[in-house]
Amino acid sequence: MQVLFLASEIFPYAKTGGLADVAYSLPRALENLGVKVLRAMPLYQKVPWEGLVPLEKTLQVRLNGRPYTFRLFRKDNHFFFEQPELYDRPYIYGPPGGSYPDNDLRFGGFCWAVAEALGAGLLSADLIHANDWQTALYPVLHREIYRFPQPVLFTIHNLAFQGMFEKESLVRLELPWSLYHMEALEFWGKINLMKGAIVFSDAVTTVSRTYAQEILTYEYAYGLEGVLFKHRHKLHGILNGIDYQLWNPETDPHIYQNYSLRDPSGKEANKQAMLEELGVAAFFAEKPLFCFINRLSHQKGVEVLLSALPDLGRVNAFFIFLGEGEYGPQFYGLERRYPNMFAQIVFDEAWSRKVYAAADYILVPSVFEPCGITQLIAMRYGTLVVARRTGGLADTLVDVSYPGGYGFLFPDPTREDLLCGVKRAAELYNTHPRHFQKLRQRVMRLDFSWERSAKAYLRLYRSLLKGKR
Template sequence: MQILFATSEVAPFSKTGGLADVSASLPAALAELGHDVVVVSPLYRSVLQAGHKLNRRRLKIATRVGDKAIQGGVFELRPAPGLSLMFIDQPSLFDREQLYGQDGVDYPDNERRFAFFCRAVLELCRVAGLAPQVIHLNDWQTGPVAALLQSEYRERPELNATGTLMTIHNLGFPGLFPPGAMMTLGLNWDLFTPSGLEYFGKVSFLKAGLVFADQLTTVSPRYAREIQTPAFGCGFEGLLQERAGDLKGILNGVDYDQWDPAHDEHLAARYSLEDLSGKVACKTDLQRLAGLELEHDLPLIGAVSRLTAQKGWDEFIEQAEQLLELPAQWAVLGSGDPALEEGLRALANSHPGRLAFFSGMQEQLAHRLQAGADMLLVPSRYEPCGLNQLYALRYGTIPIVREVGGLADTIDDVAGGEGNGFVFPVGQPQQMVAAVRRALELFADRAAWHRLMQTAMAQDYSWRRPARQYDLLYRQVAGLRQE
């Protein structure tokens, strides 16, 4: 089966979060199952800087965005049998320092940038000779593909039997633009209604996918249930309730070729479930890098996160006085909201040797932090899946998480007797402090902590099971279009 996987970012070429990791790992796992997978993504500046030799295809993509004709090219890389990465080249739109914006502000032409990308995904099928049975869409940047396919491209022979599957990686990013975005996309105004793309007076690129895709998925079973409620539905809960029969939650997986301390080239020392000795060297390495005291017996709590209100870091800063009184060290890596960055930087300056803050998203440092920390804090208010807690399990770094979404699906509290981490409830910020205290108390029992690390590291969250679940859904979607 030929699957076209449309995504706005794909590791290691372009990345702001977990979508990039999924866009690299899931297509590779699908190719191993025998599918012909074509990943399509913009040719950002970072793609050219990634150091891979790309093949410039003699293909020209021509389409209209609003009243302007725009052309683009195609670069390709074939990293494995059955897997192709095609990058859409349009320098005026994608040759930027960042993917979506700078200094916490979105690029003002994101409407045009991703309208062009969505049309380019469909135009690519004709010029590259593709006839996918399924187009897999991801988040708001690709949502309009489903609407464009239905309204304009369905009669093309290469697309007349193509089904669509839309994955919601984060409902909190609806891709909102003024009503004129209908013209930019080239969609009929008849679709600017509450049953179409209209969302509280604006056009939602994400809603285009939610309404028009044949099948919807999100990245954990619990999040699939949560987003059908007012608390987590972001105003889409009514639509998602209507489409509940087409909505399925599939947990993301982990690429253990990239995230496994037994062969992670970024670490000061390797270690494994059978031999944990190298984790001591990794902790010392992180303490030195962070300017923390070199105390092996003092628990080190890490965090790797986008810094947004969703991720709960405002609550961390509010609770910092209590948290930093506890006998533990802290190392936080993240970027995002300038106010949250400044808040964490101020805490690091006022607590030298106790808390270290690294601004930015540095891949190598993320690996070193996962390996060097004893625990990983994930205080998200909502979390569709979360990958960092899954990485932490493999690294023997015990997660402390809020009971939401994929965090609740993957982390069971040790209080139940068979747990792999510490869980605190929604809506009670003080419970974060209580959960950290419980973790520190268990850490003092070295034998019990060692058993907990072994339990965590033995768990398998590889892509094998999710890939098989997507394989089944693809066949269902393709079958719908053949009826």
């Protein structure tokens, strides 16, 4: 079986968040099950050219009334679509917290180019797997314009970003007006690419079972609950995993000292080294170390965090924040306001690994969370999780008050609930150190690798291929 996997970001070539993690690790896990997976993504400015081999034929795509030429480059099973006017820019989607005004053309154009490449025989696949709004036009083109025979699967990683544009984008994207109706792309007078993908794909998955339920409700669906409900027969929740080789404290070259489940003592050395690097070891060496590693956005509960800062400033613990996004500026100068806090407003993979390794706890107060990769990485590094019970967080964490539990869950994304979670966690650390160590070992023993979930995707691929025969 050969699958074409489309994503706007694939680690290590481009990453702004969890989509890149999944687009790296799921195809690899599928390859271990014998599936051949071709990956396709745009060639951004930051993708290194080393090892990229150009394909001879170029593609012409008509956008906004004129032709755009795409060149394809291949490296192993990765195909990069080059179009300098669209992708040769400093950011993938736009500056932190913003987006480029022509993202309709940038990502709609990518979908057109992929369809052209399939039509021209430059790519071939038994099944196409598209991901998130940036590739959501693909299923529409596949079914309604090119009328290709293969099944198409679409995965929703985040329903808050739907690829919504003014209806003029229909013209910019050279789409027929026949697609501008309620059963296709039209959405409250605009066009909605994710809606199109839900309507025209053969199956739709999202990244946890609980989120698959949640998105049928008004609170979580950002307006798409009706469309999703109508197509619920083809909706599946398959939990994300992480790559256990890529995220491994035993071999991670970025952390201060390697450690493992067999010998977790190095974890403490990471904490001490980090506190020393930050110049606060004298005050906080014996205190719990909390971290937050995520986009600084509404989804991640950042308003809640900001409102809780004065209270967290009084907790006898140290807090490290690592993130980038719309709320970034509000974290500037945090150290001056609160001596028990440190913030780094950047996207920095190496530093994130150091923080995962050093922290005792990670905070994930998300308003909604389709799956969440951060809590899975944290647990792999022996870091306990304090999180809001929602979406994939609810599916991957069990509160310590339950038998076999290992996390600190709170019900609502509010300042009070978050504080309650932090205080429970700090109390355990301060008063029951042996139990804390046991829990650390328990989370390191958990298995959130891809094996089981990749098998679920494979079963779904097979059932779709059977249905098409």
